Every structure is written in structure tokens, then in C-alpha cells.
Amino acid sequence: MVPKVRGCEGASEGARCDGSHPGTRSVASPHVRTHLRTTARSHRRTAVAVVFLFALASFAAAQTIYRTPDGQERKIGNPSYDGRFVFTRIRYGGRGFGGFFRGGGTWSHDYPAADFYISDALDTLTRMRVNDASTNVLELEDPRIFDNPILYISEPGYWSISDKGAANLRLHLLKGGLVIFDDFEHQDEFDNMAAQMAKALPERRWIKIDIHHPIFHSLFDLKKLDVPHPTVDVEPDYRALFVNDDPNDRMLALANHNCDIAEYWEWSADERFPVDVTSGAYQLGVNYIIYAMTH
Secondary structure (H helix, E strand, O other), rough: OOOOOOOOOOOOOOOOOOOOOOOOOOOOOOHHHHHHHHOOOOOOOOOOOOOOOHHHHHHOOOOOEOOOOOOOEEOOOOOOOOOOOOOOOEEEOOOOOOOOOOOHHHHOOOHHHHHHHHHHHHHHOOOOOEEOOOOOEEEOOHHHHHHOOEEEEHHHHOOOOHHHHHHHHHHHHOOEEEEEEEEOOOOHHHHHHHHHHHOOOOOOEEEEEEOOHHHHHHOOOOOOOOOOOOOOOOOEEEEEEHHHHHOOOOOOEEEEEEEOOOHHHHHHHHHOOOHHHHHHHHHHHHHHHHHHHHO
């Protein structure tokens, strides 16, 4: 059972909260096996038609069917908590431009395909109990965030946080959670993300991390950080917040600055990006989640 937000005392490096170790692979969608094993097998391209028949106000309660680019049917809408790991994306308001999710904003970039495909990767490569048929979209004000130890925020350069959201996020992180930021570029977008996070954790400072940090070795033993931004000519920059501002202590937040790893997840089924680079983006995502679940 995926624990509600708390630390995982006693877990060894690379182990999961239940003491198991990675290695047993379960059945997952073909394209995930393709990219994670870095083979060249092609996938038939499938036309994607997504029609959302519900308003955002009823999003959490409603479910509809979404067909992923590789033709699988998935449920859109928050599943009931049953102890399995569910990839959880945060919806937020604020300035910015529209997202790919109909009626959404920047919070929804790469959604929902990226969320389903990283869930497939976890199901393929780990012994975690993963709900790969559904994902969550929650607001920070929603108490259900405490059922989910890892939160994902896209385009935080346009993110704004309420007082209630800041209070909830602070409590979530101090109880053992991790928030992952992705898909933002340049100093101004980093500054906005940092300003919003300062409302939740004003006492913490951002620290640059490199390939030597254990998060890059939790399942895949990465030798270098070489996943480029897929669309913007910038140098990837990884930073984190830690308990006591100590990189050897527990990580509270991870910023993939000048990165967009979820873009690679989203389009992995039609292979628009090189297989080895897409594989690297999956390896980063899986490492992040395994590390968070074992620390």
C-alpha cells in the first residue's frame, strides 16, 4: 500500500518502502518497454481525439475515457484512494497561456499522456503497486494531496499559490512528501517558482545538484545528465530544497529548471524524439519517484 505522506524509516538505498528491491517487471504498454530498453521497435501511430464533456468544477468527481496515442483507453478523473501509487499533478490558477488540456492552463502541459506513460514505466520497472489506469489532478487546497506522497507541477514559471495552498504544501512536504517542478525555462520563470515556494518554505534555500546526488542513481545508475530541453535552447539545471539546507538530508522539492522531461513522456508513443533521449527522460522520472518513496 502506498503510504499517506510520511517518511520511510529504515529503507535502504534503492529499496522501496516495503523493503523490496527493483527488478521484477510487470506487463505494461509496448512503447514504454521500447523506450526503457532503448530498442528501435516502431509503434503504429494512432489518431488522438479527446473530447472532454465535463466542466473543470466537476473534474475531480467525473471520469471519462481518453485514448492515448498508442491506442489504450484510460480513465480521466481522480480515482478513489486504494493504497496504490497514483501520479498526481497539481492544477493551479495564475497568469500564463492555455494548456493542451481542453479548458486548462499551463498546469496541464503534457497532460494526460505524460502522466499515464510515466505510470506505465513505474509499473514496468518496479514492484510498486501502481494505478496505471488513472491519474490525479488536484489543487493544493484539496486535502487529498495528503494521500499522495509525490506531487508534480508543470510550468511553475506561471504558477501562483494561495495562502491555503501554501499551508497545505508546507505540511505535505514536512510530513515526508516531495514536489517536482518541470517544464520551465530562464531566470524569470525560476524566480516566480522560487517566490511561490517561499510562501510554503521561506526558511529553505535552493541548492544546485549534479550527477553525484543519489537521486540520479536510485534505480538507473546514470553516468551523466544529458537529456536536453526538447524545444528550447537552454542548459538543463537541477536544483532542490532539503531539510536543514543539507544535500545529505531529505529532499523536499526538486526543480527540473531549463528542462521539460514530461514532453518526452507525452510523445514517446509516436517517437518524434530520439529513442535514447526519450529513454533518458523516463529514467530521470523513475529515479525521482523511487528516490522519494525510499527517503
